Amino acid sequence: MSGNQLYTALxxxxxxxxxxxxxxxxxxxxxxxxxxxxxxxxxSEGQQPTQLSALxxxxxxxxxxxxxxxxxxxxxxxxxxxHDRRAVRLTLTPAGQVxxxxxxxxxxxxxxxxxxxxxxxEQQQLAALLVTLRAGxxxxxxxxPALPTSCRRR
Numbered sequence: 001m002s003g004n005q006l007y008t009a010l011x012x013x014x015x016x017x018x019x020x021x022x023x024x025x026x027x028x029x030x031x032x033x034x035x036x037x038x039x040x041x042x043x044s045e046g047q048q049p050t051q052l053s054a055l056x057x058x059x060x061x062x063x064x065x066x067x068x069x070x071x072x073x074x075x076x077x078x079x080x081x082x083h084d085r086r087a088v089r090l091t092l093t094p095a096g097q098v099x100x101x102x103x104x105x106x107x108x109x110x111x112x113x114x115x116x117x118x119x120x121x122e123q124q125q126l127a128a129l130l131v132t133l134r135a136g137x138x139x140x141x142x143x144x145p146a147l148p149t150s151c152r153r154r
Contacts, residue, residue: 017114024110028103033058033066038092038100039107041076046089048081075099 001009021032028035036056041047047055053063067090070076075096081087092100115123 020110020114024107027106028099030103031066033062034069035103035107037063037066037070038075038096038103041090041092041096042100042104046079046091048087048089052090070096 018032021035025032025035030038033056037052040052040055049060049063049067052058053060056063058066067076067078070090071078074093076090076092078088079091081089118126
């Protein structure tokens, strides 16, 4: 398989996963971004928006809109950071916790079905490969080398 074919396969897989995630999220009245924000708050409640932005790979304006939607829906609240008067921390409300718990349980079932095409060993191999790929992509974004002259737009 050529590099272009592999890239196409990865891209198509990502699009299929996103389509599945969007359909799943809509069942709960959410978007994939809101779903991931709820789940991230499950892992570490009371995070600052800057931390969430980095963890979810979202720009600050997208994250701000997502936080606004969660707070307007009564699922999250902004609280002053006790250590930094300029900062806020995001926490889930009781309604947000109930929705998070419901989505987590169902999301785990969805993931198990999607990854069930692989054996446990294959899942572990895939996870290791994806961790390596992700690290390489992050490093490339941080230190994007200049394109050769022949590849630059004219």
